[in-house]
Amino acid sequence: MPEAGAVLRTATDQEVVTEARRGREAAYRELVRRYEAPVFSLIFRMVRDRELAEDLAQETFIKVLNAIGSYKPEFKFSSWVFKIANNTAIDHLRRRELDTLSIEGSPHAATPEAVEATTLQLGSPDESPLDRVVALELGGEIERAIAGLRPEYRSCIMLRHVEGRAYEEISEILGLPLGTVKTYIHRARHELRTTLQHLREE
C-alpha cells in the first residue's frame, strides 16, 4: 500500500484541499510544499529582501490555510494562493511606500552582513559553467529591470512570464479588468525592452 504522503503528492490541488478540510495535517503540509517556492519567489521579487519575503510568505500561507474552509472549489487553488500572496506583498509595499527596489540587497539593510543576506542569488546549480555565466548575466539584467518596474507591472509580468499564468487568470488573481492586465503587461514589456535595449546588438 503506498505511503499517505506519496498519495498526496500525486493528488490534484482540489483533492489535497479536500483532505486538508478533513483535518489532515499532511495535506496542509503538501499545499505548503507545492506553493512555497512560487509564492516565495513572487514575494521576493516584489520586496527584494529575503527575510522580509519569508515573513510575508509565511503570513500568506497562514492566511490561506486558516481560511481553507472558506475556499471555493470552483476557483483554481493556485489563483487563490497567488491572490493572497500578491495582496500581502502590495499591502507591505504600500505601508513602506517602497515602489522600486534594488537588486543589491534590501534598501533597509543597515550592515554589510544584512546587505549580503538580502541580496538576490541568481543562477541554477544544474547549469554548465558557460550557461551559468550567460544566464547569470541575462538573469541579473532582467532582475534589475524588473526591480525598476512599478509594483503592479511587476506582479503582472511575473505572473504572466515567470509563472506562466493566462491573462484571464491574472485578471482574477489581481482583481483587475482583463484590458488593464494586458495594458500593464504590454507596458512592463515595453519598459523591459527599453531597459534591455543593449541586448539587441549582442
Place this chain on the structure above:
Amino acid sequence: MMDPLSAHLTNDDLDALLDRSADPAVVRHADACAECRALAGLDARVVRGLEGLPRFAPSAAFADRVMAGVAVRQAPAAAGLRLLDRLAPRRAALVAVGLVAAVSLSVVWGALNRDLLTAMGSGTLDLLGGWLWNLLRATGAALAAQPWYGPLREVSASPVRLGTALIAVATGYGAILLALRRLMALPAGPRPYANG
C-alpha cells in the same frame, strides 16, 4: 486583411507572435519590416529571459513555522464533516424522506388520539383568550391613568378640534421631515482634494 507594410505591429500582434498564434499577415509584416522584426526579437528575448528566471526557495524550517501558525481542524469536527460529505449527494432525498415520515406519523397519531387532541385544543384556546383579554384590560387601565388622557379625550370629543389637532400634527411632521432632508443632503459643488 492587413497590408504587410502599412502599419507596425501592435502589442496584441507581438503577443500573438510570442504565443506562435499570429495571423499570417502579422508574420509577413514581421518578416518584411526590419523595425518590427527587431522589436519582436527583443520581445522574445526578454520573455525567454523572464521564463528562465529561477525560483527561490524559503529556508528549510519554513513549513514548520507556517504550521505553527495554522489551526488544523480537530478530528471530531473533521469526522462530522466527513459524514456530511458522504451524505451530501443524498442530502435532499434524506430531508424529503424525513419530512414525509414526520407528517405521516403525526397524521396517524392524530387519528388515533382525536379526543385528546380536541381537549388539548379547546383548553389551549380558552387559556390564550383569557390572557389576551387580561392584557387588553391592563393596557386600557394604564392609558386611562395617564395625565394627558383627559385633555386628549376632550379634544377627540369635538370633530372640529380633532381635525385642527390632526392638521397641526401633520404640518409639524412634514416640517421636521423637510428640515432633516436639507440637513442630510450631500454638498453639490466640487470638493477640494487633500493631495492636490
